Amino acid sequence: MQLSPAVQKYVLHWGEMGTRWGTNRTVAQIQALLYLSPKPLRADQIVDALSVARSNVSTSIRELQSYGLVRMTHVLGDRRDYFESLHDVWELFRVIIEQRKQRELNPTLAMLRICAEEVESEKDTDSVTKERIRNMLKFVETASEFYEDIKDVPTSTLTKIMKRGKRITKLVSM
Amino acid sequence: MQLSPAVQKYVLHWGEMGTRWGTNRTVAQIQALLYLSPKPLRADQIVDALSVARSNVSTSIRELQSYGLVRMTHVLGDRRDYFESLHDVWELFRVIIEQRKQRELNPTLAMLRICAEEVESEKDTDSVTKERIRNMLKFVETASEFYEDIKDVPTSTLTKIMKRGKRITKLVSM
């Protein structure tokens, strides 16, 4: 399992970036490797390509599967597991965003609602502080609602919106 | 420096979330504390409120300043430094996004361009792999351009766009 220079560069960079995105290097590297691979790979092939322990691959793949980024497949007459990543970049993006929404935005929203309510009854808390909490809650609520609005919009529409970014903002600002 | 229950909850949660966003707990807690504080705080007050080492506050604040999230201010006849966070949630959001763009998106874009070019000359690399790299590059480029389009749009316009999310997507999809 010899990775070409370009593929190697990609995988290494992705691993590095992964550490800044809440996951660890190996998980991100495996995802990158599977994304670039023209066909599904076995765990032992991943071990070979990335020089990591078999056990590490096992737990990392479990994590990727739990995110919905990687699927298991099989080959007739071969009982070993094969894995492949989502291949569509937009789909990948959607899944990652959805995960982050679940794991970060939702808990934060819950916390802010509790804080916003609780702080109102705190007589000694400055009114500015109360307002700041309300503002943050409002912001996160707005972001959350906006996400719900667009999360199921087809990719073709999303790309159109992005290409027309400038024009849309001009239209709306009038 | 006694934090009210609601403020305490907010600060602790923010610290927890910070660890998932590339920064460490203390940095995020200090930002949260300053955001909620009706007036600028001194380092010793932060030490007191969060029970962390003075040196830790010093380095954390330096990090927050480097991001542009926190400013130093002074009080007449007092040579100690005071600190305050950006107070506007949208401004906070903009600054954070801009930072992440610089530190994550830009390097990734550079890597992808190099890979996309380099992989073309690799005769043994599967054409599917080449296409995957191209697709990822295209995606990141589109996202990057879209960001440039909207980063300077005034907050009022952005909120309008977010509130009208559904209507806009319907409009564009036609």
Added chain:
DNA sequence: CTCTAATTTCAGTTAAAACAGAAAATTAAG
């Protein structure tokens, strides 16, 4: 210029996460 308050730097410690390798468990084939 000297002394003191305040901040920063630095070295060592602690804590947390990632990882490897061995052991255990699972699964299919004979």
Added chain:
DNA sequence: CTTAATTTTCTGTTTTAACTGAAATTAGAG
């Protein structure tokens, strides 16, 4: 049912980042 292949779980080690406390530095007051 037994065996061999494969995967998962678990424990201990390594690595990395965060944090503390002491020492060094900076900057203002007298």
